[in-house]
Amino acid sequence: MQQSSVRSLVDVVIPVHSLSRPLGRAVDSARLGVQPLSAGEYVITVVAHHLSTEQVRGMLTQEQLDHVRIIEAPAEGTTAAAPRTAGLEHTDAKYICFLDSDDSYQPGAVGRWVKIAEKRHSDMVIPWLKHSNGRTDITPVIRPGRTSNLDPIADRLVYRASVFGLQRVETVRRLGAEFEFGTSTGEDQAFTLRLYVGAARIDYAPGEPTYVMHADAIDRVSKTPSPVRTQLEPAVRILSKPWFEGIALELRRAFVVKVIRINMFEAVTAHLGAGTWTSDEAHGTKEVLTTLLGAVPRARGDLSRADLRLIDLLLAGATEQGALQTALTERRRFASPAALLTANPVHVMGRDAPVRFMAAATAQMARDRLAKRRGGK
Template identity: 25%
Template sequence: MLRTNPPRVSVIIPAYNSMPELTKCVTSVMEQTLGLDKIEIIAVDDGSTDGTGDELDRLAHTCAALRVVHQANSGGAGGPRNTGLDMADGEYVFFLDSDDYLGPDALRRMVAMADENLTDVVLGKMVSVGGRAVPTAVFSHNQPRTDIFSSHAYRTLGCWKLFRRSLIERLELRFPPYRNCEDKPFTAAAFLNADGISVVADYDCYYSRNRENGNNLTLTAADLVHRMDGTRLCFETVARYLEPGPRRDRIMRRHVEWELCGPLRALLPKESEQRAREFFYPQFRHWARSYATDGVFQQLTPPDRLIVHLLRADRYEDLMTVVRNAKEDAARGNIVDKGRVYWCHPFFRDPVKAVPDVCFDVTDRLPVHHELDEAAWTGEGGVLRLAGHARIESVGALEPESRLILRPRGFEHPDIRIPVAADETSGFTADMDLSTVDSGAPLGPGVWDLYLDVRARGVSRTVRLRQARTDPSGKRTAPPKREVVTVPRPGHEPTTARPFFTPHGNVSLEIRLTEDEPPCQVTGIAWDTSVPATLIVTGRLTDGPSRHPRPTSLRAETDSGAVREVPLLYAQDGRHTGFTARLPVRELPPAHWTLTLRTDEPSRRIPVPPTKGLTGTHWFRVSRLGRPYYAKPLPRGSKGALVLRVAPVRLTVALRRRLGR
């Protein structure tokens, strides 16, 4: 295949004695829906002796997109990856281990995510084959554009990701020549400098598996000696790119837990006494003193705090005692003292050891098991009854001092604490009279989040009140809206209360002045699949009181005052009256457009709420010589409404699209 344009993606495969898994690995790239005209495969045989090189040559004869390099064994995966990087021509680079394979649509989806959101790194959902551990938290949902401080992305520092190659070259990134942990500092540097990170979580992109013969490099090079250089470079990389402070502490915590405390606890006791004391211990102590700041220390679990404390205090013998007995000591249980819960470790309050109590304090880490069982209005008034159960693990039954807490979201107001009735089975019931709950006054307008202050044996833990259970359709049913009737008093206007569940099942309460109660609800926002760059907004008139006229049009407005409007078309849908509006976004000039619903009251506009499911879209504008444009949703605007950015695609991307790549 004669390539006339640079590939979109360079897939780099380091291979050493990779049979028989190698064949599926390579063919999974050949079968990508993105198309081989947009992919180059660079497979580097790192001195294999099991036929890996011959199999790569055979596959190359069947696929012109596959380039094979044979080189002397380098001792790790970093060397062949660097060879591939030096040869790569793609706009993006993807590293695929020869043990693993891709889902057929993986690269197309990841490239589309990077293109639409202009992100530098894309994580594709990983799947375990044969029990190999893979990260899961970061793949709970699609994330078009995020960063390491707003997601769990930094928990996965393996290099099996899509990287924008310009980022790699700008940072002059290459893999260090280590047998283990060589990819962590590489990925960490990319994460710390990336202009945005995307996550594809709705498709199984990367299948991670153990080899049949068990000789995965992470298993054969798992000793401490193979980890130390990579660990040191991880700490140095974070220190290089982040200034001291809370942001650095948050990232350093990951390395203190996973690269310092974990391997020290699991592997240091396996070393000889001399090597442990003279070689490994000084390095661990240096990292603890240099990078485990007080801010990091406070975030650690008690077992890790104890290790860091002993390292800082230069107490080698005590450290070795702790790590050798770690498994046994982990099961020793807890003790309650003066409202705090402590781990019953042998060193706890031993006057000879003199270890601070903070190294054993587990109070803030004890799980609180709780569930909302009932949420309903009682009678005809504004009394909302909430009932459920709650307990603090390993402490005791719920006590009468427990409280339900109403906490304002985004505005100033003291927390409102409401007594709960507790029973001996850790059940609770709370009745909130919204007309008098605020020290005899009605609950004020705004969103109030509900928390539970769970108390047992003097120990207090505050958790978000939630309902984990859903109905067979996966939904939770909240009580309907209700107008709160109060005794007329100056300064207190009639309000409408709307209990609701957040997407995670947390309970919240929205209070609106009845005069401000919106006459409608937006139920759907999506791009028309038949007409390019046309946004469809659907909704319905709301039940309950409203003193405002219903909306008449969908309005798009810029900060400079430019306005476009399209009418709402109404139709009866069962018991409800629904509406639809179709906005031709392709006709909007470049700008940030805020979307609202307009009513006949000039000052009354209803925000069109942002939605996580809305992605960007592209189209070609004939009036601009066929230049491509895009529209993408931005974070919530100042009016709490959906904002669309309309702009031309960058010329380099436009050229690539015009060439059919």
């Protein structure tokens, strides 16, 4: 990607790939989200993916069209990798934000992040992620009292894998952060992790206004049932990237633990719930799990005894759903010794081991509740 002279402060990039998406809502929220920035300080870019410019124009009112530019991305892949990459290649803004076409910003959210970035010289601003039902994500599970100059290891940034927030374009280009092509989901994992590893300054924006994730899209790719190995392919690809192999062992271990604990276990749970756990699924999961643990063998040390029981079943290629469901239930009994303690007592107080992680997550939820009452600062 070529560096362009900066002409605006922020570019809000909205990929759209389907006529069923509520694009008008996203555009309206972007116009409100950039407040109090003036018209010359922001750009709203709609990227047509598997759609023509004319089709996208037909999704918007004339007033909305007056406030956006529309570009076309190559009709490549089923994820937002192509349109997000196109948005990056075309921008001449200082910062960039990515908004999914079925999500929205609260008024002033982007303007707030820009203000933080300008004041603190941020390469990234990580916001709350709020759901339309009012629930907020607790990731990343940061250290108590920290909102600025976050550390990728100490503040467990790997638990926030999505790209939603603010990124400094010059930093993205300098680090060569890229979206992953050729996968059916998780295209932003490598992009965000590359920034976590190489960014000089990462800040947090707790509270509101913020990014709102809606659940009314009928075609979210990430909700399409797929094999566990397909869901984890983006993470497996990261393991072999040269920049990943050169980062601190502790961060590589944290990444693998997160992928197993969150992505793999949730994928297995979904298949059991859908009744789609087969011998092929068990075999594919065993292969992926073997690859993950082989890349960072010490990752087992941060997992609970209950986690390890489930892992051993998966490594054995278990197909008996009752045993797997029991193991999954046991690991979610978070007050039990099996779910809290590691197999080796030496690892019990590890940063990503259950005791410290759950304590930090509880503290994070308390801070989020306080921030929600007080409003974003």
